[in-house]
Amino acid sequence: MTLAYSLDDPRTARPAAALTEVMDRLGTKMTFARDEEIYAQGDDVEFMYRLAKGVIRTSRVTADGRRQVGDFYYPGDLFGLEVGPDHQFSAEALTDCEIQMVRRGSVRAFAGDAELDRAILEATRRELQRVQDHVLLLGRKSAREKVAAFLMSLAQRDPSADVELPMGRQDMADYLGLTIETVSRMLTQLQGDAIVEFPSFRRFHVKKWQALEELVD
Amino acid sequence: MTLAYSLDDPRTARPAAALTEVMDRLGTKMTFARDEEIYAQGDDVEFMYRLAKGVIRTSRVTADGRRQVGDFYYPGDLFGLEVGPDHQFSAEALTDCEIQMVRRGSVRAFAGDAELDRAILEATRRELQRVQDHVLLLGRKSAREKVAAFLMSLAQRDPSADVELPMGRQDMADYLGLTIETVSRMLTQLQGDAIVEFPSFRRFHVKKWQALEELVD
DNA sequence: CGGTTAATTGAACGCATTCAACACGAGTGG
DNA sequence: CCACTCGTGTTGAATGCGTTCAATTAACCG
Structure with a gap:
């Protein structure tokens, strides 16, 4: 049941089964070495990502070189869920990683499945909550x-x-x-x-x- | 077209027509006086809100009394899109306000409309982007x-x-x-x-x- | 072993805070 | 119209937290 799921701690919650399944079916598993870049700030938003193994970091850099790390992602986490058209953040592998990637278009085409949309919404909401906690941490x-x-x-x-x-x-x-x-x-x-x-x-x-x-x- | 919409500046973008329409049909318009509380931190998440007139502020207070304002919302903005089950933020009217409120359940029941889900997702994504900008501002x-x-x-x-x-x-x-x-x-x-x-x-x-x-x- | 990068430690500085006093504006009543 | 008050905003001086710059130490890797 999706509702109970949304009550979980956003730090540890995992994407809904429907989404995981579709990503496995339609996507490709890729590996990235430590310090490799998965996507860059400014790149087109093309994929959705689910981390299978390893740890990655998202970050953004201002024009004058100041860097802000957005978050760290662990196995099971979805990332790269940005508003688009292009990435505000870059993503880099902190360790060797395995990442399940799937084109946004593929997911969308496969949809009509309301459950799928809901799963993405849930993931986005959890992301939102984590970022809001980050705001409190930074501000106060x-x-x-x-x-x-x-x-x-x-x-x-x-x-x-x-x-x-x-x-x-x-x-x-x-x-x-x-x-x-x-x-x-x-x-x-x-x-x-x-x-x-x-x-x-x-x-x-x-x-x-x-x-x-x-x-x- | 929804895609073009998502390219807009999150500060000024407006909710998709489908959502606005459903909220108008199913919701109630309420007025709040300056300084009145719309919902409190810890309240159950029951409604979705669209601000019609006025300005409101969301904020959260830590146990020891430190306050962090989440954001300010202007006419046309959706707010109160939290993960639930209960509000992490409170919302207060900065000026006299008119607010279109609709029960989450009502929206959900009316759904099946994939476009509606998409509109809520878009609104959540814009919210996410705004909060991420807020992080950069606070951190660096x-x-x-x-x-x-x-x-x-x-x-x-x-x-x-x-x-x-x-x-x-x-x-x-x-x-x-x-x-x-x-x-x-x-x-x-x-x-x-x-x-x-x-x-x-x-x-x-x-x-x-x-x-x-x-x-x- | 050196050689290199990452992390720690020290000392001086500076930005934002704290604490306090003051100014301004709006509202009220004489 | 002025005097009074209260809430809100500004300004000043002193303090302190986190930064900056520099030196040192520790871990890693050939």
Whole structure:
């Protein structure tokens, strides 16, 4: 039932079965290497994408070179759902990726299926909600809270003991509206307070969930 | 044709005819007085709304009282398109308003009309794009640039010589992720540079479009 | 091992905030 | 018409958070 689906946490929700199925049938699976670009800012919007393996990042760059990371996408996530005609964001593979791609036109032609349209709408709505949370984070949170919220969201996605950070500090900074130095300082600070622990640069685990939650909202 | 429609500037685009028509047929027109609440954060998502007259603001407040304004809506705009089950934002009338309201269920029942679903999807997509622009503004722009971008967007909406500001300084600040004092300082600064002029607190016009554009991107 | 990139740390700076005082405008009543 | 008040906006001075610039350290990879 589609309604119950919409109640899910937008961070972890998965696209509706109808959509997944159609994409598998009509689309192509492609692989991208680490740091490869999937589409560029300004490209025509031609495809819909579902990430099967790996992690990707969307970002946009202003005329004078400032970069804003839109979001990070994990296996199961749809991305590239832009208004078009051309991409406002670029998408790059953070790790080696497998991506199911399907032409928009193919999906549209196959439609008439109201359930399919609904699934795309649901995916767009979840995207909207995530972006709105991002707005709150950028507009009204301190550096410490931003970094805490970011680690929290990763830890929620990946419930394993040790959470992997597929992105570097610069990506985190550009997502959070901070500099790498500030991100780094906040990470060591959170570690100093024994709230999280970093066995290596790209790996951490939460030690005090409650303290982290209090920082986040 | 729906495709051409999606190419429009999301700030000024209007909902597709199909949707407008259905909302008029099935909905009710209600009036709200200045400062009245249309729905509250946490309320069930029951309706879709189209603003007929006036200006409204959506906002959300964190547990510790920090406020983030989501957006401002003008006549013709759809709002309240949230993921549900309950509103993450509240909506308040900035001026006396007339609002066309229609139950989600009514729209859904009337559907089967693929065009209708498409129209809602389009509206959601435009909303998404606006929020994404908001992210860029909050994450990577200085106070001066934020205020300039805000005035710019208002001036584009309202092509008349004198643009009215339906919102107060606090609303602007909470939209831009700043304090009222900073907003005020930037306004006087932009006025000092003869880029804009304020004949009164709630009214301005652009004097140097080019200088303003350069500040915005 | 070096050589290279990424991350951390330190110190000085600057933009936006905070706290406080002041100005302005609208509304009310004498 | 003026005096008073209240809400809203502006301005000033001091503080502080995050940035900037620079140096150092750590990880990765041949």
